[in-house]
Amino acid sequence: MKKEHLITTIGIIILWLFLAIQINNDIILPNPINVFQVMTDLFFSSYFYMAIIFTVKRVMIGLFFSLSLSIMIACFSSISNKFKRLFEPVNIMAKTIPNISYIIIILIWFGSEISVSIVTFLILFPMFYSHLLLSLNKINNQTKKLLTVYKISNKEKLMKIYLPMILPDIINELKLGFSLGFKVSIMAEILGQVKFGLGKLLYIAKIDLDMSMIFALTIYIIVISVVIERLFTLIYAYIKR
Numbered sequence: 468m469k470k471e472h473l474i475t476t477i478g479i480i481i482l483w484l485f486l487a488i489q490i491n492n493d494i495i496l497p498n499p500i501n502v503f504q505v506m507t508d509l510f511f512s513s514y515f516y517m518a519i520i521f522t523v524k525r526v527m528i529g530l531f532f533s534l535s536l537s538i539m540i541a542c543f544s545s546i547s548n549k550f551k552r553l554f555e556p557v558n559i560m561a562k563t564i565p566n567i568s569y570i571i572i573i574l575i576w577f578g579s580e581i582s583v584s585i586v587t588f589l590i591l592f593p594m595f596y597s598h599l600l601l602s603l604n605k606i607n608n609q610t611k612k613l614l615t616v617y618k619i620s621n622k623e624k625l626m627k628i629y630l631p632m633i634l635p636d637i638i639n640e641l642k643l644g645f646s647l648g649f650k651v652s653i654m655a656e657i658l659g660q661v662k663f664g665l666g667k668l669l670y671i672a673k674i675d676l677d678m679s680m681i682f683a684l685t686i687y688i689i690v691i692s693v694v695i696e697r698l699f700t701l702i703y704a705y706i707k708r
Contacts, residue, residue, distance in 0.1 A: 529587025579659030
């Protein structure tokens, strides 16, 4: 952690402690000491790790399928303007539907467990598709003309030219997608009341008005997101070398 980040973090904790003492009501603002105690209890709880595994699994399923399909369709759209025009209304519709509508509709149709991954897929796909199509379109006209001169098949274009060129962008999309998908999945878990997951723990804490638990889980969710993002950043930096 950078020195500036550490100073800011300490400052936030001190302000938090001061406000908690002044308010003196754990339901409104829990004392950070109590929150850190709950975090310690969670750290040694096997149920907590089970919840993390279930939530991350749901995120990764949605992430994998949304990225795979968006890569395929973005590549086809880059090669064929006709296909791009045909798919454009679908993409516009997918981007404009509110996230909460996705969640409610999918929960009604499919139930709680599988719905989390489906919702993650639907919300991430438009973002992946738009960003990857933009990356593919950045391939300059000279390269495209060169490919035409040598009469390379569309399959070879995809596998040997386009995909290797956008690999760094794919890794970057994974970083952005996991962060968004993680938050969306937890929200869907809360609304769907899944059996296991971080959303389930947050839902129970809400019912019990346990603000210390809510703050503790929120901090852990932030930490998990930052760690995963950092991992993808390292992979991105390695590929770009």
